[in-house]
Amino acid sequence: MTTLEHTAARPAKETDTRPFAETAETGGKATPKRQFLRDAEAHVADTGHRSFVRSALGGYYTSRDTQKARYRDWEHARDAASLAKWSAVNRLDELLEQFASRFEARGGTVHWAANAEEARSIILGLLRKAEAKAIIKSKCMTSEEIHLNAALEEEGYGVVESDLGEFIQQLRGEPPYHFVFPCMHVRRDEISTLFHDNLGSEPTDSPEELTMIARRHMRQLYVNADVGITGANFLVAETGQISITENEGNARLTAALPKMHIALVGIEKVVANLDDLSVLLPMLATAGAGQPMTCYNTLYSGPRQEGECDGPEEMHVVLLDNHRSAILADPEQRDSLHCIRCGACLNVCPIFKNVGGFTYGTTYQGPIGSVITPHLRGLADWNHLSGASSLCGACSDACPVRIDIHHHLLHNRRNAARTAPNWLEKIGHRLFVVVASRPWLFRIAGWIARHTMGLARRLKPPLVREWLASRDLPSPPAESFRTAWRRRQRSLPSPSQGSPA
Amino acid sequence: MTPAAPSSDPNPRSSRDAILGRIREALRVPAPPPHVLDRQLVTAAEPSVEPRPEGGRGFPSLSVLPAEAGRPWLPDGGATPEERLALLTDNLEKLRAVVHRCDSADEAGRVVAELARSSSWQRVAWHHDALVEPLLPQLPCEAVAVDGADGSDKRRLEACDAGLSSCELLVAQTGSILVSSRLSGGRGLSILPHVHVVVATISQIVGTLGDALEATKARHGGQLPSMLSFITGPSRTGDIERILVLGAHGPKELHVILIG
Incomplete structure (x- = not known):
């Protein structure tokens, strides 16, 4: 019953529609489905965009296959990873309580947010308490989900995205195109112009120089920031740690230099212990980016401890439900909470490659986004995403934790037909x-x-x-x-x- | 120590209880195990029939499964110290880190001094450590301790060209270096300067990530450092057209000095 009430009492109507309004310029009576059809048609016709996205993904396929070959048995590793997540998600209450009590025992604070509204007000409260003047943020999809940046700016806080891709998207005033590769659709000359206009840099067509321009711009911002906001890829119940996976080092800096560290994390991210993590971390990197490990995989167990020479004075973890417990209540699709957000299913999806990331109009794009968005924002308005699939199964094959993604798209279609039959x-x-x-x-x-x-x-x-x-x-x-x-x-x-x- | 929940939470207890209540309600209907190829794994991971005395549902963690068998499906971690050293060196080079093999601390000092001269470093940050300190006398530039009496100053650290630190362990399987806020000079030293130089002995090499985490837990017990970070190559990004660029925000160069 609780679940039903929860779904019925869906808060903040505006949170549910804002991302869609952001991507659909026409406004008026446009529904998510109409916006999808219109944008899909435009993108499919744009062969330049399609071939750009395809060639950007070309290197990924090669390096992913090279790294997968280093596993003595990749399929067996997928078995283990899926069982680790299954075992964790099916005792989520125990593990969350264990995580919270162990994390707080080391001096951090855990906050529980039932929905986007609560999460925003918790974070705003912390910023007021810290008398924050400058906020630095590292890539965090949960913050996109709750539209944190807009809420912070409304209250007069300046916030800078430090991940290069997110920074570019922030300057462009766009949401991420792909939840792992936020600006994979942007050409280098567009970035050069963007940096020239916003940062006053000299135009260049070298990705290396463009990266260095952002690096130089960001360094003093890290040093001057008084609050750092991050997400997390895993919560470890056994040790009360959060685990952050990244390549650039921006999350490391965000959690090292400011005096307060806030991490906003979905409740489904918890795993039982460090041993499980030793399987999941390399698999996340291989499936998501074709790497043996990403550059920085960091575990934080609280604020600066006795005898350590730096680190934040305060650390807060905000645990976000925001309809995740509604997915949990559906045993058939519960395994969509096993998702570790590697993005592998997007990279192989023929639909994603042809319609592009913005067409979805969702925080989480691609096949996994089409599965979970109807749960997060309502089946009636978002069922059309489940129709945007050739059911080829490439997503399920690519998933490192073996989520049965393409069958879940069929389940969504069936559920939609049951609740709103097409006469x-x-x-x-x-x-x-x-x-x-x-x-x-x-x-x-x-x-x-x-x-x-x-x-x-x-x-x-x-x-x-x-x-x-x-x-x-x-x-x-x-x-x-x-x-x-x-x-x-x-x-x-x-x-x-x-x-x- | 459990600090009181700050006043910022609208209704801290009730949200916690509501979320946990919804989760418990949802989990009353069990979900079948995933379709895995190795059915033996499922049998081992399945919840025990008898609920545990403390009331939990009694799922074992993954660690009860193949840890003792060495997980022969993950990337290899090397069976002997020689294999692990070779694997680590090979992985580090593929990641574009630079490996320097040295016989003694004295030779390591010469390597660091040469790096400082060739890149014209003005300032090098360091921390008090038995492996790091012997390298300092040969440095041709200013050396700044981050863990001195006046504590770490992030502005002073930002002005350093390089950071010189030790590490907890090195992982052969992935070419990772495990640093911690307790043993590697805090959180900033290994990430803020443009170059990171790690000094380690070959006895610090372990096979796999699992071995590294196990050893770290054993070393620190219940009091883990507030930060543990696996560093796998110099900082990088592929955000612009998926083209690899080194030195996004963290160090552009990573030097690993292996003594022994």
């Missing part, structure tokens, strides 16, 4: 049953179809117009299958021996 389809299927179970009627219907298909191709009547917009009907056959079969039987020399009539 036209229902009547159509009933009619088909009536026709298909009566040979004489089937013969008549076939005759009508053969003689009207050509007309339908030319006239595109309303019922099939949308379907025909991107497809073509085959030319109608001259005769029915049954007629053709009878003719073929007659022309054969004799029926085969001994077969029943």
